[in-house]
Amino acid sequence: LEDFDKDVLIELFADLEASEIARLLESIPDSQRGQLWSIIPEDRNGAVLVELGEVARLSLVNNLENEQVVEAVSNLDSNDLAEMVDTLPDEVGDAIRQSLDYKGLQGLEASLAFPEDSAGRVMETEAVAIRSDITLETVLRFLRSRESIPAHTSGLMVIDRQRAFQGELHLSDLLTHNPSMLVEEVMDKEAINISPLASQHELAIMFRDLDLVSVAVVDDDGILLGRVTLDDMVDILHEEADHQILGAVGLDEDEDLFSPILPSAKRRLFWLGINLVTAFLAAWVIGLFEATLEKIVALAVLMPIVASMGGIAGGQTLTLMIRGLATGKISSANAKWLAYKEIAISAISGMTWAVVVGLVSYFWFSDLRISLVLAASMIINLLIAALSGFGIPMFMKRIGIDPALAGGVVLTTATDVIGFVSFLGLATLFL
């Protein structure tokens, strides 16, 4: 980075969108981000902060003066400001609050009043709204006098005198109909609208499935509050997928690839610590069979096979279940069928691989009884793996634990323990 000419960078940054600059900042070590900050064009540094992942944003802000942050966020919407106040240290939040005028502060507090992860939090209040009893000609004249339309506007919100939501006038309909027609004749009366209390997850699924560009936010009394646009929703869909991908290895979806070593190590140490406890639990289970192991050392050689196969088979079921729950495909109506299917698959897998491991181990150790014990424990463990892979996420969801985060650990603990107990237990009984 030092090799680059500062002027070249300034010129480069002038052409980039805020999101591209944010991606660039996330691709360099944390320590160099402060230097780059000064090069970002001033009109875009607020938007860059919004686009940064949470961990990267926090580390950058910690390297800036409070005044720099306040200045950067001065031209942000109330919903982006609310995200800043929510994710940054309290003192930075207070500095932001102090910099606002009465109206700005009111907007911020209104946004913060909605629950986290609700539509109200990502709602923009700058939507263009028009009345239903005017002609398209009047709308066209109004837009020309306005000289600009907010980004991601595919339609204008139609309201009555009391700001009650009536429908949406799609720009394409405005453009293709006779200007003498009335808005109420042309508008889409069935236009979807959502409550500010709707969850962002539901909303994102809706945007994806219905190919929406924006949607009106309407309160219980039918009053138009604002709109949610696609750009925020695409980010949320992404965060949810990252949540499952990174959650499976104990990391946060805001994990920063280039954050400094110590904080990264701290977050990962925690996950390894949890795994160590479960590994000791498995070791303790093995320890219960020390006497058997001492007699037949071949058991120590074969024992990881059963546990490992259970972990893999259970992991497949678990991953499909978590994905199905996240995308809303699994409900109580079809859960029973799914459980039946997963158990049937595991029975097929279990019997197939039981034959294979039985044969291979017989050729290796020439001991029929060891091979039979290994085959039997394989079938038992794959059945338990399917039941766990199905049951753990269903149970966790019911009691309000996120299966994407904790599902994998609980599952491998179960398959390891059952794997060792069934194999070494059967061996103790029959060998």
Add this chain to the structure above:
Amino acid sequence: LEDFDKDVLIELFADLEASEIARLLESIPDSQRGQLWSIIPEDRNGAVLVELGEVARLSLVNNLENEQVVEAVSNLDSNDLAEMVDTLPDEVGDAIRQSLDYKGLQGLEASLAFPEDSAGRVMETEAVAIRSDITLETVLRFLRSRESIPAHTSGLMVIDRQRAFQGELHLSDLLTHNPSMLVEEVMDKEAINISPLASQHELAIMFRDLDLVSVAVVDDDGILLGRVTLDDMVDILHEEADHQILGAVGLDEDEDLFSPILPSAKRRLFWLGINLVTAFLAAWVIGLFEATLEKIVALAVLMPIVASMGGIAGGQTLTLMIRGLATGKISSANAKWLAYKEIAISAISGMTWAVVVGLVSYFWFSDLRISLVLAASMIINLLIAALSGFGIPMFMKRIGIDPALAGGVVLTTATDVIGFVSFLGLATLFL
């Protein structure tokens, strides 16, 4: 499902979007999908086929007559038709081809001529294009005479006499400028355009980062070919995330939660088979140390701990690397720094947990030498895990293997083998 009144379902389906019907079909067992097909409104059954996941689509089509499929797809765009011909059995593809007129067939073959996963494959050719030397008034009159604008149009493509791409006239600019102005005065001359050969992955990242609604597709000679719209890109972003989530457990992103048991079992058996080979490899490595294990059975008890910790730590690095490579954050410029960071983190983790396992195992077996061997092999295995988690995806990417599919297996094989070799090997040398 049988309990439902058919009339109620028909009414329900009439109100649903194609994507919602597709999601519903994917949420019921495969055997019941044929029944539901007849209830889907005829104007939407082609779109439902497009929205279905590949596996679900194939199973449904296998239950339909060729004529039913041909009729369903008769009103699809050439790009959607190309997807059908590509993913359905050849005889269905031939039946579709035979049903097309000359122009339709030409459009289909033109689409199929572009490489799979290229922008050309998802391009629509129905974009509205206008000339640059006319007034906005003329454009407004033209649109009114057209009576409709294709969905997801946020701007009109501007071309010259030779269909060369000049820029884009955003609808918002068309609406907010004086009608007497010329298109070329108002149009966005910097509007982004892409080659039909651009990869869908690059394109999806671009849509997300630049918050685009549509983008012009322009060939090497500057001629406008069509446009790509956001709705296709949102699906692609989704598929890529699903690819990593499901690929990690050996499944396809088109995996169908409710497909019949036997095909599902077949796909999963394969993955378990690969794992069985690696599990036997690990068992073989343990077998090399049978003499040592026979002397000290405590080693068999503790041995899974080292392998398991290596697998978890390596999995964290691997997941971050695959995610970073997929989102374009990792390049040769910053790879060295990342490798250094991952090794530093593993050194910290290794030393921390080495102390913990050393102490716990000392209290358990009261054998200082066993504890020292366990601690040393923990440090060795976590270092190897970090190197593998970093190196495996980088190497696979270079030689063209998809790390999201094969990375996890190679990694666990490495951490299992090194875990057992370092622990049992050190034990053989020093105990």
